[in-house]
Amino acid sequence: MPRLTLTRKLFLALATLLLTLLVAFAVSSMLSLRSGLGPYVAEIEIRRLSWLAERLQQHYVANGNWSRLRGNEEAWNRLQRGEVDPASLAPRERPSSFWDRSSRGGGWALPFGEDREPPSPLEPGGRIAPPWFFPFPRGEGGPPDLIFKRLAVVDTAGKLVVGAKVDPTTAAHLPIRSGTVIIGQLLLAPMQGLEHEADRAFLARHSGFIALAGAVGLVAALLIAGLVGRRWLAPIDDLTHAARAVARGRLGTRVRVQGQDELALLGRTFNTMADRLDKAEAGRRAWLADVAHELRTPLAAMRAEIEAIQDGVRSFDDRTALRLHRQVMRLTQLVDDLRHSMDSHGTALREHAPTYPLTLLQEALAATRDRFAQAGIKVEADGVRRLAEERAPRVLGEARKLSQVWINLLENTLAYTDAGGRLAIEARIDRVDGAPALVVQLDDSAPGVTEDELPRLFDRLFRAEASRNRALGGSGLGLAICRAIVDAHGGDIEAGASPLGGLRITLFLPLSDTEPS
Template sequence: MPRLTLQSKAFLALSILLAVLLVIFVGFSRLGLQRGLGPYVAEIELGRLDWLAARLERIYVLHGGWQTLRTQPGLWRQMHRPGDMPPPGLAGNAFDPRDPRVTRRAGDGTEQPPPYRGGDPDRDPDRSRGFGRDPDGDRSPPPDMQQPPSGGQERTFRPPPPEPAGHALSQRLGLIDGGQNLVAGARAQPGAAHRVLRGPKGEAIGQLVLSPPAGVDTEADRAFLRQQLVFVAWTGAVGLALALWLSWWLARRWLAPIGALVDGARRVAGGRLDTRVPVEGDDELARLARTFNDMAEQLGGLEASRRQWIGDVAHELRTPLAAMRAEIEAVQDGVRPFDDRTALRLHRQVMRLIQLVGDLRASLDADGAGTPSALVPVHPLALLAEAVLSMQARFDKAGLALDTTALAPLAGGPHPPVVRGDAPQLHRVFLNLLENSLRYTDTGGRLCIAARTVRTPGDGAQLVVQWDDTAPGVAAHELARIFDRLYRAEASRTRAEGDTGGSGLGLAICRAIVQAHGGRIVAEASPLGGLRILLTLPLLENPAP
């Protein structure tokens, strides 16, 4: 079975999530329809009972309250049927008190409506009173019903089918007064529709409430639900299809940079260090692509440095070896006798090879210098004084002045600067800097060394050692490269003919050691006409005594 790609996994995860959300959406839609259909039907039904609300408001006004309906429940059951008419004398006037058939004297002298005499209130009102009942109470059938139907067969009338249990209006309709007390009818159930009844001044006198049907029991209800659910299902299916397409497109778009990174990594692993991947946007994948490009660029730089390093080392080794070969072949061919001068020249070339190999080894060691376990509190100016003392005789022999008077105030003070470092490595830095000035400064020149402490907000207290020598100087475009391995300026600061000179590694070793100590070393043009080197090391704030 093939393994799923990250794009396939993302698409599959989004698809499953969308499918689950669709199922939840359809389920909640069905539940919402089932629960919301009843209250909606109740609102519609109650909106059709304006005639009943008008009757009830007139009754309240004529009788000054709901006491009539409280004492005669049968009257409530009779009057809320739209087919019923009010008792004789009340038509269009809702219990007219002037009609003697409507009111009667109570024992306390007050007039009250007559008791309900309409028979069984749950029976069909047309059956209880007869069809076409006239105002005098005649229950005779209408004229067209007194004659037998043609054909000699009696006509039969069937009442409409009863409403399902829980759907009948009489079982769901109720009246409550202003204090939320039930006056007549059924109590309001959750989701019931309310119609406020108002008096002649607009004040609320009660509410007509209609509870929702007990359930979805009729075929019409079920058909309505099926229709709505089919619509919801189709809508969800179309939405799911669009969402799946969108998730596939997004997964492909989001993860496309990963494919480019994989291809780029393969090319870099194959040696194509000039490979770069496109960067779009500023999200995590874009930052990863930028990091990859930076890594590839650094690898390319390291490879270029490695090739240059190998070429430079080969060149440095070729020069003394070629000179030795020429001397030896000249002796072998009898062109030159093997005398003391020849031996001296051969010895000089051998020493040059030994120095080059030693500097190469020191350069490699300097790359790993300054590990935390090797760093201890040291006095750098004391190490500098030792290096100056060891080189003083060579400076005198070369006719160069070595001025260190500017070091005395700081080095001889009560609290000389202390840094955390490796003493032998720092001593080597000072020796290399002295050697560089000694080798490349013209005879009669001088070297001035000074030191000071500075404090910056970001770096804290630091020791700055400044070297200034006289001519010759270094071109401005070469100042940044003199710390590269095996690099020597092409102008006047090159070794003289016949001089073993340096290997071009001294300043590179200095930079590696200083950086390992958390410091910096830079080169500038000196006001004395030569080269200025600024060496900066972080100071210990509170060194142990």
């Protein structure tokens, strides 16, 4: 059994939906046609009974009401056949002669009033001579046509005068007027079944057309469902194959993105994720290579010293012990920095106590004052002292870790700034993302860092090779540790070019809630 993929599921869902709609449309159309054919035909039929409405109007005018016709089936049948009882007419409306032929036209007409010229006589027996355009066939003196079995007359109150019992809500209506006043209505009930072969042929013809349209619509619906399913879910299939490739280690896999819809956004997000994974994997490999290189250097030096002693080239004296001790200390420092870097990255703070970072910075400056003097680097930090005395901004965090940030930044300047240079430190309170924050800016003099190297300064074991080497610098983990600690305090740290010719480090620390803005 083939696997029911998402594409097939969508195709089946769309096809089922469209098929259901088409079947419902076809069935409702045929039912509507079947149920609506009778009322439609009734409307047409009743429009052709205007002659009967006219005779009913004449009867009402002659008698002044419907009393002579109410319940009188015999009079109703005579009206349907075009006959009238002269005795039922008012005296002024009775004809003077039965055979006065109209000098106009050629048909016969019932005389109503002396203002009608010429008067229309009656045939013997009181039968109105029908004109040649009489709309319904009927037998001589026979029963009324079948249409009259569905016909009724009601008065203005809706009460039955004569005729069949008809439901006024479904019947066709033809008003009977006397001038502009409605005096009653002629009601015709729709056919209950298909009584004529023409009606059945009409219904069959249109039902066939509906069935054909439904079949064509079904084929079109299946084609549309297939195309839509393929078009909509093709990016998902591409993402599935790409995700499997990434899971197998092919981190360079990317998907093709088209459009601006949600699937396109998903594709871009996947590509971004894959790109970051690729860079992270490349960084991990480079980091492992750097760690191996950093560890190999002191180990190689120690091995050379030990082998020289073993070969008798050197004797184990105090100078040899000092050199070995330095290599061991360097190795120990590297391992400690690596461990601390890994522990600090993304690790939550152990405590959140009110801390005064500028006071800690001043303590770090005091601890390194002599070393700056020996290196010939002038330190300018008057702004830090003034802000610490005026505002004493504080943050929530760990004083020990913030002290390590300041020490690492100052050590970075000592290690990489040329003799006779400067270090300018400024501090201010500003709003960052709508919240008050302490901003500390450190600018040192040459040498600087190239634009390409700036984004990597906070990577572990990275050194700007143009100016920062192992002879002068440290392990390359100081700035990485600073970023991890600042991130743990909810702040940020950035690197850029300094106007003094060296490096600018900008540090942002959010102030505590009780700190005034």
